[in-house]
Amino acid sequence: MRGLGLVLSNLKRRKLRTALTMLCIFVAFVLFGLLCALKEAFTAGVTVAGADRLIVRHKVSLIMLLPVTYGPRMEQVPGVSAAMHFTWFNGIYQNEPKNFFATMPVTPERFLDMYPEYVLPDDQKKVWMEKRAGAIVGRTLAERFNWKIGDRVPLTSPIWPHKSGGAWEFEIVGVYDGAMKGTDTSGFYFRYDYFDEGRAQGEGMVGWYGVRVNDPDHADAVARAIDAEFANSPYETKAEPEGAFAQGFVQQIGNVSTMLIAILSAVFFTILLVAGTTMAQAVRERTAEIGVLKAVGFGNGRVLGLVLAESLVMTAAGGMTGLGAAWLFTAQGSPVPAMLPVFYLPTDALIVGVGMVLALGFAAGLLPALSAMRLPVAVALRKHV
Amino acid sequence: MSERNGALVHIERVNKTFRRGAEEIHILSQLNLEVPQGEFLALMGPSGSGKTTLLNLIGGLDRPTSGSVRIGGDSIDQMSNRRLAAWRARHIGLVFQFYNLLPVLTAERNVELPLLLTGLSSAQRRRHVEAALSVVGLTHRAKHYPRTLSGGEQQRTGIARAIVTDPTLLLCDEPTGDLDRKSGDEILALLQALNREHGKTIIMVTHDPHASARATRTVYLDKGRLSSEKPE
Structure with missing residues (x-):
């Protein structure tokens, strides 16, 4: 020196x-x-996408719906171990458009099973299974709105109005963390049965499916088999690996x-x-x-x-x-x-x-x-x- | 360090040519010079006669076009650049007309520069710097930057830098050329003391007969050749 x-x-x-x-x-x-x-x-x-997961959506567009009955049929396709549906709810908190975040109805037990990157304590998991209006939120979202377990949260949705004409009422029953650093913890997930019962239209229809395959090496073949299963039906599908699906979103920006x-x-x-x-x-x-x-x-x-x-x-x-x-x-x-x-x-x-x-x-x-x-x-x- | 015949500097049939475009300019021609150890030699001559070029050859700052330059038995014209740099650090102390101090360093840090190339510890370097500054009478100005020193003080700092490694040979290129008479006399007295009291061999380029009078011998360089007689 x-x-x-x-x-x-x-x-x-x-x-x-x-x-x-x-x-x-x-x-x-x-x-x-x-x-x-x-x-x-x-x-x-793309980074956190599971190699063993596919996304199955309507062949024409993501915004077109698929029947909820497709789930059990997908699980019959060889190589598929589980199928789980999502629907874009587009929830808005306090009727303020800037209070917008990812909000989706899911089937709790399947969701937590298929997406282990969302880490929820067992006691909160148990409560979510029991409460129909229960919802879990990511740590980032909870901190953004200072939500705590037990809080009642009203949401409105321009896509899925409640049949009562009022807001959807949820109770925060759990706060999940990400297993990986890149895991999105800004989501709001609630129960599909509560959603299907309360929505004013579109009963029995869902947005898209997440499908878990037995062998990631055969994911492409399984995707083709799923598309073949629903070919020539009113709701034809497009199945692709989760990573490719996420990449497609990114490429919409460029x-x-x-x-x-x-x-x-x-x-x-x-x-x-x-x-x-x-x-x-x-x-x-x-x-x-x-x-x-x-x-x-x-x-x-x-x-x-x-x-x-x-x-x-x-x-x-x-x-x-x-x-x-x-x-x-x-x-x-x-x-x-x-x-x-x-x-x-x-x-x-x-x-x-x-x-x-x-x-x-x-x-x-x-x-x-x-x-x-x-x-x-x-x-x-x-x-x- | 001296050779068997007592000459520290031994220059034999040295030619130095510069090329300017297609033209060749002969600066030094078949030049011979011997400087015994302990001598204070003044090298005089008109501008452009090649005095600084000769000094550069002796100091290993430049290479002859032909001929040999031996200092204390080392043929420095044969050395690689890397070896020559190390040789300079060990054997040569340089004093410049315009002092050539680094303006961003204090006087003591300027004096310390050559010691950075040695294996001395920081404390050892500090002791050497203090000793060199004491020899030139500048201990009280050690922490000052060159811009705050007078011309005479800057030159004394330059001399302290030149002697801090206790070199074999001190080469001075017009050391009083930028100084007034009083400061110039002080510098010449200092060089004379280094020669007489510390036994330093000094070669000094100068235009000034007053300066050359301090030397033990004067040689004249004109048209690339040396003589002991002042040319007409």
């Missing part, structure tokens, strides 16, 4: 220039962190990964130019000083190392604080939980970020460092300090 003092002194030489360059790098890495969290938010469904890579490439190319220019200027201004260092015995390798270290310290100071700021921001949770329920900076993105900080420091400093290394000492000394 003998040269570190010299590196730090050189960085302090033009404080404003160094600070502005660090600020640019800081902003770039904050942006990197936030975009990675955004990508995770869009693709969380190719998120490609968009993010394009944005980040432009940002980092610009930052590379900024940091590279700063380092090139710093070296050009210090030609005579580099000559002095070489004259007193600093070898070419040591001069190369000093300039690279300066570049790395500068980018590390900006980049690491940028990543830290992004991590702190995302650790507070989603700024828009209704739209992006899963919002965090994954560890692997942080590791990639650290790698990019180092790569940026190296790339920005390399050419100036090489030019300093190659500078003939007698030529450099002709310039005045």
Whole structure:
């Protein structure tokens, strides 16, 4: 660390220039962190999708319904171990459109069995089986509205009005957590029997099915068999692996990964130019000083190392604080939980970020460092300090 | 470090040519020079005569086009860049006309620079720096940055940096060229003391006859050749 003092002194030489360059790098890495969290938010469904699960929907569109009687028929298809239906309820709390969240009627025991990523304590599970108006909510949603077990929650649904003309009344009987970091804990699940009994129309119809297969390696074949089972019926189906289904949703927005890579490439190319220019200027201004260092015995390798270290310290100071700021921001949770329920900076993105900080420091400093290394000492000394 | 005949610096048939486009400029031609250990040699000559080029060759800052440069038995013209840098750190102390101090470092940190290349501990380096600053009478200005020092003080800092590793040879390129007469005299007295009291071998490039009078011998360089007589 003998040269570190010299590196730090050189960085302090033009404080404003160094600070502005660090600020640019800081902003770039904050942006990197936030975009990675955004990508995770869009693709969380793909990440946590079960390899042994299929989604079966109406062949024409997800918004078209399927008969509830399809469930037992699907379970007869070879390779299927269980089928479980969902319906998009579109619940709104307190008649306030912004109080919107994922709300679905399900069959409790099957739902918890097929989706082990939703972790619900046994005592709460038991109560949910007993109470027809009982509902379970994810931890994020409970915290968003400060709901506690026992609270009564009225919801309205523009799709499924209650036959009484009033709001749907639910009682919170459980709060579930996610088994994995990317698990969505912003959902509201209630009992299908309560839903079917109370809805004003569409009895016996459901939105789509989740199907568990015995062998994930044969998931495609099972999907084809299910579609064949309902071919030429009024409600033809389209079955696909859960991951592909989630991916399809993401792709409605566009190719998120490609968009993010394009944005980040432009940002980092610009930052590379900024940091590279700063380092090139710093070296050009210090030609005579580099000559002095070489004259007193600093070898070419040591001069190369000093300039690279300066570049790395500068980018590390900006980049690491940028990543830290992004991590702190995302650790507070989603700024828009209704739209992006899963919002965090994954560890692997942080590791990639650290790698990019180092790569940026190296790339920005390399050419100036090489030019300093190659500078003939007698030529450099002709310039005045 | 000296050779058997007593000469510390032994330069034989050295040529130095620079190329400017298609033109070849001969700076030094078949130049021979011997400097015994303990000598204070003044090297004089008109501008462009090649004084600094010769000093650079002796200090291993540049290489001759042909001929040999031996310092204390080391043929430095044969050394790799890496070895030459290490050799400079061990054997050469350089004093520049414009001091060439690093403006971002205090006087003591400037003096410490050559010691960063040694295996000395921080405490050992500090002791060496204090000793060098004491020799040049600048202990009280150790914490000051170059911009707050006078020209004479900056040059004394430069001399402290040059002697802090106790080098074999001190090379001074117009050390008083940027100083007033009083400060210049102080620097020359300091160099003379280093030569007489500490036995340092010094080669000093100068234009100033007043400065060369302090040396034990003066040689003149003109049109690439050395002579002990001042050219007409």
